[in-house]
Amino acid sequence: MNRETLEQISLQALELTQAAVVAYPYPRLETYYTFADKSIIPTFLTKPISRSRVDTSQRFYTLRGQEEIFPAFGASMSMMRTRFARDLWDGGTGGVHILPRVELSDPQRLADVRASAPAQVGAALGISEDEGFLEALFQQPNLAFVSIDIAHGANAAVLPVLAKIRAQGLESGVILGNVGSLEGFAYAYWLMKLSGFKHFILKVGVGPGSVCTTRINTGVGVGQLSLLEEIYRFRNHAGYTEAQIISDGGVNSSGDFVKALAYSEGVMMGKFFASGSFEDEVLIKRDGQLEGVQLYGMASSLVTEKRNYIEGSSQTLRAFHHTAQEAVSRLREGLQSAMTYVNATNLNEFRGNVRFALNSAAAITEAGVH
Numbered sequence: 001m002n003r004e005t006l007e008q009i010s011l012q013a014l015e016l017t018q019a020a021v022v023a024y025p026y027p028r029l030e031t032y033y034t035f036a037d038k039s040i041i042p043t044f045l046t047k048p049i050s051r052s053r054v055d056t057s058q059r060f061y062t063l064r065g066q067e068e069i070f071p072a073f074g075a076s077m078s079m080m081r082t083r084f085a086r087d088l089w090d091g092g093t094g095g096v097h098i099l100p101r102v103e104l105s106d107p108q109r110l111a112d113v114r115a116s117a118p119a120q121v122g123a124a125l126g127i128s129e130d131e132g133f134l135e136a137l138f139q140q141p142n143l144a145f146v147s148i149d150i151a152h153g154a155n156a157a158v159l160p161v162l163a164k165i166r167a168q169g170l171e172s173g174v175i176l177g178n179v180g181s182l183e184g185f186a187y188a189y190w191l192m193k194l195s196g197f198k199h200f201i202l203k204v205g206v207g208p209g210s211v212c213t214t215r216i217n218t219g220v221g222v223g224q225l226s227l228l229e230e231i232y233r234f235r236n237h238a239g240y241t242e243a244q245i246i247s248d249g250g251v252n253s254s255g256d257f258v259k260a261l262a263y264s265e266g267v268m269m270g271k272f273f274a275s276g277s278f279e280d281e282v283l284i285k286r287d288g289q290l291e292g293v294q295l296y297g298m299a300s301s302l303v304t305e306k307r308n309y310i311e312g313s314s315q316t317l318r319a320f321h322h323t324a325q326e327a328v329s330r331l332r333e334g335l336q337s338a339m340t341y342v343n344a345t346n347l348n349e350f351r352g353n354v355r356f357a358l359n360s361a362a363a364i365t366e367a368g369v370h
């Protein structure tokens, strides 16, 4: 695709975005809350079902068709690689990892996809990818998704890589992110649509990540739970049904995962998955026993001098899971139980039945161990 065509797509996307935003009849939010601020109001259970029997799977359009997947995604962070991908996938009962790109060469990225088998995985992409690399990548039988993984995904700079992916004949299985507003969502939607994708995923979240300093250092980004709610309602109202939503960042517990799923089809996590499934270099051990896990941001100065360290930090975690499988079990059990509090036997019913309440500071204290 030549430069003129890409410029036309970007202009057309802007016009369609402006029209959609103007036509949206609901007032825009002024206050944005995040997971800790709100909780789900329990209702009743008219179809008694064991918590272990509710259906927690979500249908996604992957690179090769439709698949039912447990909706937990591994963050594309360089300490989460092939061991993590296999542990997360857990023989098909767990979630999907999106293998990182930052700090890795193309041959390493291809080797990671291969070495993750039999796990299905995604691969993170930047805005400048080599056609030969993409061709080799799309031949990998266990590749389910590619994820264009940049700080600001509602960005015309992604058009060339989208064109290269389309040139490989692919129409679904592409994740684009991150977006941080209703306008950003609409713009990213039109970039994907006008590039010719039939089904796709838009990743939502600017600044909620555990090692993210974007909001502090740039002042940009709003509370994740309200942002998801606003985008989810806009998506459904506008009929942008080709776009599924992944919430990215800020999950500290299975309850946060549950809350994110009220307004998204999937949830991406880094910190929550911190475990012995991470790469050896970030595991802190004493006498062979896991004592902690180091987490650092993909835009932090620890990655390379060149990176925009303004937007990333690092932390050492003393609370962690032993393995990614253990983390997934905790997510699943939390979700299963939450669904039965709101009369839901599957995720569609769950999203339809959930209502949130804003809690007072004392109620938030009451929610913890006291």
Ligand SMILES: NC(=O)C1=CN([C@@H]2O[C@H](COP(=O)(O)OP(=O)(O)OC[C@H]3O[C@@H](n4cnc5c(N)ncnc54)[C@H](OP(=O)(O)O)[C@@H]3O)[C@@H](O)[C@H]2O)C=CC1
Residues within 6 Å of the ligand: 076, 102, 126, 127, 149, 150, 151, 152, 155, 157, 178, 205, 206, 207, 208, 209, 212, 214, 248, 249, 297, 298, 299, 308, 311
């Ligand atoms: N979810 C989040 O809140 C954030 C996540 N990250 C993570 O850090 C990693 C590195 O991200 P990133 O630095 O984007 O990757 P890259 O350095 O690959 O940047 C990708 C492209 O996006 C451009 N870009 C980056 N930020 C912005 C912006 N705010 N506005 C317009 N264009 C922008 C860059 O241009 P140029 O560098 O010339 O400006 C570059 O051309 C990724 O894994 C990303 O997910 C980083 C920050 C925030």
Ligand SMILES: Nc1nc2c(ncn2[C@@H]2O[C@H](COP(=O)(O)O)[C@@H](O)[C@H]2O)c(=O)[nH]1
Residues within 6 Å of the ligand: 075, 076, 077, 178, 207, 208, 209, 210, 211, 212, 213, 214, 248, 249, 250, 251, 268, 269, 270, 271, 272, 296, 297, 298, 299, 300, 311, 312, 313
């Ligand atoms: N602003 C930044 N965001 C980052 C960076 N590295 C990763 N991330 C984002 O965080 C999530 C994971 O969040 P968590 O709360 O689950 O740990 C990840 O998917 C990225 O979107 C960074 O350096 N800066």
